[in-house]
Amino acid sequence: MSETGGTGTAGRKGAGTRTAPGAGSPRERYRTQVRAEIKERAWEQIADAGASALSLNAIAKRMGMSGPALYRYFGSRDELITELIRDAYRDLADTFRADADNGRGDAEDGTGTASGADLASLAHAMRRWARADPHRYFLVFGTPVPGYHAPDDVTGIASEIMAALLDACAKLPARTSAEVDDQPFDRHIKAHGQWAGEHPATPAQLHRALSFWTRLHGVLSLELAGHFTGMGFDAEAFFEAELEGLLAPA
Amino acid sequence: MSETGGTGTAGRKGAGTRTAPGAGSPRERYRTQVRAEIKERAWEQIADAGASALSLNAIAKRMGMSGPALYRYFGSRDELITELIRDAYRDLADTFRADADNGRGDAEDGTGTASGADLASLAHAMRRWARADPHRYFLVFGTPVPGYHAPDDVTGIASEIMAALLDACAKLPARTSAEVDDQPFDRHIKAHGQWAGEHPATPAQLHRALSFWTRLHGVLSLELAGHFTGMGFDAEAFFEAELEGLLAPA
DNA sequence: TTTCGTTAGTTATAGCTTCTAACTGAAGCG
DNA sequence: CGCTTCAGTTAGAAGCTATAACTAACGAAA
Numbered sequence: 001m002s003e004t005g006g007t008g009t010a011g012r013k014g015a016g017t018r019t020a021p022g023a024g025s026p027r028e029r030y031r032t033q034v035r036a037e038i039k040e041r042a043w044e045q046i047a048d049a050g051a052s053a054l055s056l057n058a059i060a061k062r063m064g065m066s067g068p069a070l071y072r073y074f075g076s077r078d079e080l081i082t083e084l085i086r087d088a089y090r091d092l093a094d095t096f097r098a099d100a101d102n103g104r105g106d107a108e109d110g111t112g113t114a115s116g117a118d119l120a121s122l123a124h125a126m127r128r129w130a131r132a133d134p135h136r137y138f139l140v141f142g143t144p145v146p147g148y149h150a151p152d153d154v155t156g157i158a159s160e161i162m163a164a165l166l167d168a169c170a171k172l173p174a175r176t177s178a179e180v181d182d183q184p185f186d187r188h189i190k191a192h193g194q195w196a197g198e199h200p201a202t203p204a205q206l207h208r209a210l211s212f213w214t215r216l217h218g219v220l221s222l223e224l225a226g227h228f229t230g231m232g233f234d235a236e237a238f239f240e241a242e243l244e245g246l247l248a249p250a
Numbered sequence: 251m252s253e254t255g256g257t258g259t260a261g262r263k264g265a266g267t268r269t270a271p272g273a274g275s276p277r278e279r280y281r282t283q284v285r286a287e288i289k290e291r292a293w294e295q296i297a298d299a300g301a302s303a304l305s306l307n308a309i310a311k312r313m314g315m316s317g318p319a320l321y322r323y324f325g326s327r328d329e330l331i332t333e334l335i336r337d338a339y340r341d342l343a344d345t346f347r348a349d350a351d352n353g354r355g356d357a358e359d360g361t362g363t364a365s366g367a368d369l370a371s372l373a374h375a376m377r378r379w380a381r382a383d384p385h386r387y388f389l390v391f392g393t394p395v396p397g398y399h400a401p402d403d404v405t406g407i408a409s410e411i412m413a414a415l416l417d418a419c420a421k422l423p424a425r426t427s428a429e430v431d432d433q434p435f436d437r438h439i440k441a442h443g444q445w446a447g448e449h450p451a452t453p454a455q456l457h458r459a460l461s462f463w464t465r466l467h468g469v470l471s472l473e474l475a476g477h478f479t480g481m482g483f484d485a486e487a488f489f490e491a492e493l494e495g496l497l498a499p500a
Numbered sequence: 501t502t503t504c505g506t507t508a509g510t511t512a513t514a515g516c517t518t519c520t521a522a523c524t525g526a527a528g529c530g
Numbered sequence: 531c532g533c534t535t536c537a538g539t540t541a542g543a544a545g546c547t548a549t550a551a552c553t554a555a556c557g558a559a560a
Contacts, residue, residue, distance in 0.1 A: 027507075027557075034508095049396050052302050057546060068548075069509050077547065142393035144475050146299050155480065185491035188484060195481035210488060211495070218468025225394045230405065231445035234438060238460065241435035245461070277528070277536075284537095307517065318519070319538050327518065 035073050037063060042084060046135045051081060051145065078147050081139075085148070088136050089157045092129055096164040099125040103168070116247035118168035123216055123243045127236075134224040141217060159197050165212060166196060169205040172247070183207070208246075215242055285323050287313060292334055296385045301331060301395065328397050331389075335398070338386050339407045342379055346414040349375040353418070366497040368418035373466055373493045377486075384474040391467060409447050415462060416446060419455040422497070433457070458496075465492055 041059045056077055057067045074080040103118040130137040186203040193206050201209070219242050222228060223235040291309045306327055307317045324330040353368040380387040436453040443456050451459070469492050472478060473485040 025557080030508090050393070053396055055546065056548090065508095066510065067546095068511090068550095071548070072508060138393040141472070141475070141477070143300070143388040146303055183491065183494075185487055185494075188487045192483040195483070207491070210483075211492065214468035214472055214488075214492070215465050216468070217472060218464035218466070221471055222391070222464055222467060225391070227391070233442040233445070233460075237435055237438045238464075241433065241457070242461065242464065244433075244435075275528080280537090305517070306519090315538065316540080317517095318521095318540090321519070322537060 031073070038070060038073055038080070039084060039087070042080060043133075043136075046084070046139065047133055050135050051084075051139050054081065056080070078145075081145060082148060082151060085139055086151060086154055086157070088140050089154055092126075092140065093157045093160040093164075095125055095129050096122060096161050100164045100167060116172055118171050119212065119247060120243060122165065122168050123212070123239075123246075126216055127220060127239060130220045130224060137220065137224060141221065159195075162196065162209065163199055165209040166199045166201045166205060169208045169212070170201060172205075172208070174204070212246055215246060281323070288320060288323055288330070289334060289337070292330060293383075293386075296334070296389065297383055300385050301334075301389050304331065306330070328395075331395060332398060332401065335389055336401060336404055336407070338390050339404055339411075342376075342390065343407045343410040343414075345375055345379050346372060346411050350414045350417060366422055368421050369415075369462065369497060370493060372415065372418050373462070373489075373496075376466055377470060377489060380470045380474060387470065387474060391471065412446065412459065413449055415459040416449045416451045416455060419458045419462070420451060422455075422458070424454070462496055465496060 038059060041062055042054055045054050045058065054077070056070050056074075060067050060070050074083070099121055100118065103121050183204075186207050189206050189210075190203040193201075193203060196206055216239070219235070219239050223239070228235050228238075288309060291312055292304055295304050295308065304327070306320050306324075310317050310320050324333070349371055350368065353371050433454075436457050439456050439460075440453040443451075443453060446456055466489070469485070469489050473489070478485050478488075
């Protein structure tokens with residue numbers, strides 16, 4: 001079990017076990033510890049060669065035990081991947097929330113400009129998170145894995161992310177008041193915006209949050225997939241330009 | 251070799267063999283025919299369960315021959331996938347070109363409005379192409395496959411696609427003349443726009459083409475991956491809204 | 501302290517995959 | 531007509547997921 005190496009760097013990226021670390025019987029404690037190490041090795045493999053190269057066998061051997069032992073901890077390869085996806089999603093939500101909290105602090109200090117600082121900060125946090133581990137980003141937002149179906153609790157996590165986004169959108173200067181909520185899609189979303197949950201956001205804000213998500217994902221996804229390499233321009237500069245367009249009141 | 255079924259539905263999606271069908275010796279002709287059928291079965295498998303589920307063995311068995319025979323036609327699984335990606339790319343370029351040619355015809359007929367009709371038509375062609383086979387779209391623009399590196403000729407195909415895009419962008423009404431090419435990224439792209447090849451496009455047009463690509467990809471990618479399901483709004487309406495924003499002169 | 505159930509880990513095995521090696525048979529070409 | 535080339539075969543190595551059966555150790559309870 002590689003007692004020394006073990007979970008030495010546990011809690012990588014803060015996406016470790018959500019259960020309390022020192023809880024329950026010693027057996028249970030050991031169990032959560034091994035589960036955590038398995039996930040860690042899994043993340044290593046994913047960071048190296050992507051999710052499709054994840055091998056339970058290789059993980060087991062690198063942990064000093066033999067193949068089928070892992071099936072005591074994860075019912076199947078898909079179950080492990082599902083849990084990794086959920087952890088990644090969770091980590092992104094935490095990142096967004098942390099960034100939102102920081103932003104609120106700055107605003108109260110009077111240092112941050114009110115116009116779009118929060119949304120821009122969120123965008124940069126998103127880009128940082130994506131570039132920190134591209135494979136993790138693709139695991140969440142990339143090509144869907146064949147047999148995977150999102151468990152129920154990810155919708156809750158997605159709501160958290162959306163809430164942080166909507167909060168930032170609410171702090172933006174509104175569009176010219178004449179055309180607020182008057183675009184065709186704004187009217188559509190007024191009737192189909194239940195995904196915002198209880199958030200008191202205007203249709204225009206929902207629209208803006210959606211655009212934020214899809215536009216930045218469009219840039220990040222293609223950048224991380226390497227579709228910009230060889231084109232010569234600076235991906236970061238383009239990202240900033242897109243963000244700029246997103247913050248513009250028009 | 252399933253003589254009857256054979257390449258009955260050959261040339262699926264028009265992305266079949268690029269080599270002339272009845273060329274060379276009978277052996278060579280047979281060879282290209284078998285290669286085409288292999289690709290066809292491969293596309294079937296990909297359409298069913300994605301590229302990761304593509305199995306040479308299964309293809310061979312479904313063609314009535316046993317596993318290793320396929321290695322006469324494709325050196326490896328990766329080589330087959332690479333060729334499929336290139337074919338898909340090729341097909342998208344043809345789709346774009348066909349759409350651009352149609353648009354030009356309409357414009358000369360005087361039926362089409364001049365403002366952004368071409369770009370909108372291209373956007374709809376792109377969405378149609380993506381939704382016709384989501385797995386194919388993800389094969390080209392989705393999570394990069396582990397060992398894959400784009401062959402040299404895809405840059406040429408990408409140039410074709412970009413050329414069609416830039417042509418459409420050139421037909422758009424320019425932005426307010428005061429700020430043309432004066433955005434920070436426009437200035438950046440003026441120095442780093444060699445990816446346009448010989449196309450006589452202004453920096454603002456290059457910028458718009460890039461935004462077109464990334465914004466629509468952002469919507470399509472998330473829509474096809476199922477990230478909108480359960481949110482309740484209409485993906486097509488949102489796509490149209492994004493397109494609208496893309497066509498706006500601001 | 502001894503007993504006894506739970507459980508972690510093992511090996512063996514089935515069935516799948518890619519891919520290599522050696523061989524057979526037939527088709528094309530001179 | 532004969533030689534050569536090549537398609538397709540079977541056999542097999544190495545890897546994967548996953549299941550089944552078994553062993554051994556641990557923890558709690560009598």
